[in-house]
Amino acid sequence: MSAQHISVSVIVPVYNNAHTVLRALESIVRQTAQPLEIIVVDDASTDNSCTVIEKYIQNLPIAKLLRSTRNLGPSAARNMGWAVASAEFLAFLDADDAWHHKKLETQFVFMQDNPEFMISGHQYQVVPKNESPQDCSFEDFEVSTFNLRDFLIRNRFSTPTVMLRRSISDRFDETQRFSEDYQLWLRIIAKHKKGALIEAPLTFLFKSAYGAGGISGRMFAMYRGELANASALRRENIISLANSLIWRAWLTIKFIIRLASKPRKDAI
Structure with missing residues (x-):
């Protein structure tokens, strides 16, 4: 070019x-x-x-x-x-x-x-x-x-x-x-x-993408942000009530999986 x-x-x-x-x-x-x-x-x-x-x-x-x-x-x-x-x-x-x-x-x-x-x-x-x-x-x-x-x-x-x-x-x-x-x-x-x-x-x-590491507090803050997104999109009728509920459930499942798979400092 x-x-x-x-x-x-x-x-x-x-x-x-x-x-x-x-x-x-x-x-x-x-x-x-x-x-x-x-x-x-x-x-x-x-x-x-x-x-x-x-x-x-x-x-x-x-x-x-x-x-x-x-x-x-x-x-x-x-x-x-x-x-x-x-x-x-x-x-x-x-x-x-x-x-x-x-x-x-x-x-x-x-x-x-x-x-x-x-x-x-x-x-x-x-x-x-x-x-x-x-x-x-x-x-x-x-x-x-x-x-x-x-x-x-x-x-x-x-x-x-x-x-x-x-x-x-x-x-x-x-x-x-x-x-x-x-x-x-x-x-x-x-x-x-x-x-x-x-x-x-x-x-x-030069920093890990979300979900690739990091402290639990930051992961929880990201999860809360995603839930806020679900509320904002539902409030403005960008997504339906049903889709909002399904999405919230999916976000919660992903958050639990991330927490469960996060390396523990006390792990041997």
């Missing part, structure tokens, strides 16, 4: 990520297709994140730094970036993760060539602590299509894998701190009937 900037606004929420944010930003700068703009939103960090970011972007004209005066959570930070974004598409990258160098090019071309999709995601690679990502090359990949029922069974997207059309009217729910991204994907899929998953690992997660 040519060096011309593609119509993508990249939004990077930051909260006390001084030690990882440069890795995230460098993975954007190394893209084979450069975004129209990089919008970094600092969510009232108490470390030197802003100093690190300002120094890095001072010679990067496509990047800007927005600052929140209060810590409002990643949803508010993403919405703040969304409000000032100008490109046709939005992509989200967490400040402690990174992208494959062909992520934007691959996903942008797919979204342009398939205007019936309002949202797409792709696979990711979880990078163990103290290891480097396998920045593999690929030529061909499969694309899977999912409807609302598929997304109710399981969240198919991790936020740093998502690209969506800026024209979408829904936003991240700022009243939730857990599973609010999943709620947005569900709303989009419900309104626009389907989403696409590119079967290529174009994001590197």
